[in-house]
Amino acid sequence: MKTIYLIGGTMGVGKTTxxxxxxxELCHSVFLDGDxxxxxxxxxxxxxxxxxxxxxxxxxxxxxxxCSAYETVIFCWVMHQQSxxxxxxxxxxxxxCELKCVSLIADEIHLRERLTADVEKGIRTADVIExxxxxxxxxxxxDTIKIDTSNKTVPMIVDEIKxxxxxx
Numbered sequence: 001m002k003t004i005y006l007i008g009g010t011m012g013v014g015k016t017t018x019x020x021x022x023x024x025e026l027c028h029s030v031f032l033d034g035d036x037x038x039x040x041x042x043x044x045x046x047x048x049x050x051x052x053x054x055x056x057x058x059x060x061x062x063x064x065x066x067c068s069a070y071e072t073v074i075f076c077w078v079m080h081q082q083s084x085x086x087x088x089x090x091x092x093x094x095x096x097c098e099l100k101c102v103s104l105i106a107d108e109i110h111l112r113e114r115l116t117a118d119v120e121k122g123i124r125t126a127d128v129i130e131x132x133x134x135x136x137x138x139x140x141x142x143d144t145i146k147i148d149t150s151n152k153t154v155p156m157i158v159d160e161i162k163x164x165x166x167x168x
Contacts, residue, residue, distance in 0.1 A: 002065060002097045003072045005161065006088065008079030009104035009139070010132040011124070012115040014149045014157065015076040018104065021158045026072045030064050032057070034077025058091035065093055079103075080138045100164050103144040104157070108133055110150040 005022070009015045016033055023031040037056040038049070057075070064073045079085050085101060106114070115132060118124040139146065147160050 002070070003100065004061070004065065004092070004094070004097050005072070005074045005100045005102060006079070006085060006144075007074065007076040007102045007104060007161070008085065008142070008144065009076075009149075010080060010106075010111070010135040011078060011128050012111050012118060012132050013104045013106045014114075014154065015078075015104055017154055018149075018157050018161070019074050019076045021154050022074055022161060025158060025162065026074075028070050029072035029074060030067075030070045031074045031076075032060055032064070034075065034079075054087055054091070058088060061088075062091075062093050065097060078135075079142075080135045082142055085142065085144070100161075101142075101144040102161060102164065103139045103142055103146050104149050105136065105139050105146050106148065106150045108136060111136065 005019075007015055007019055016035075019031050019033070023029045034053070034057055037060070038053045040049075057077070061073055061075055064070050075088075077084075079088075089099070111132060112129060115124060115129045119126050119129065145164055147157060149157055152160075
């Protein structure tokens with residue numbers, strides 16, 4: 001039985017850092033960051049590009065699921081709407097898979113601090129701060145397991161994720 005982790009959260013909540021650590025701690029695992037499937041210049045959001053990115057994501061995840069070298073597939077992306085999660089799940093071959101859907105969340109104070117630090121380092125642009133903060137309440141409506149990262153270290157979050165049961 002394979003395990004797939006779908007890990008969502010707003011920008012700055014720690015998805016990539018947590019998933020990279022999770023990959024190191026789980027045997028025979030592979031990590032896909034949804035942002036890698038949409039790293040374009042210019043970054044254009046249209047119905048066509050959204051459909052293409054979802055197709056790319058699902059194609060890659062399914063290939064990982066069908067590959068005997070991997071027992072665990074870890075995927076992260078900004079998944080702030082249930083329709084995004086559902087559109088991914090419906091295209092996956094989940095036979096012989098345990099699905100774990102997680103939303104990493106943070107309170108406004110911690111999220112603002114993290115994003116401001118990223119802006120100061122030149123990692124992000126300042127416009128992401130208010131967009132990310134505006135999305136915080138959206139995650140409560142999702143059919144996912146919520147993990148608050150506000151006052152936790154990466155190892156603490158990873159341990160919490162490793163202890164989860166299936167969500168679907």
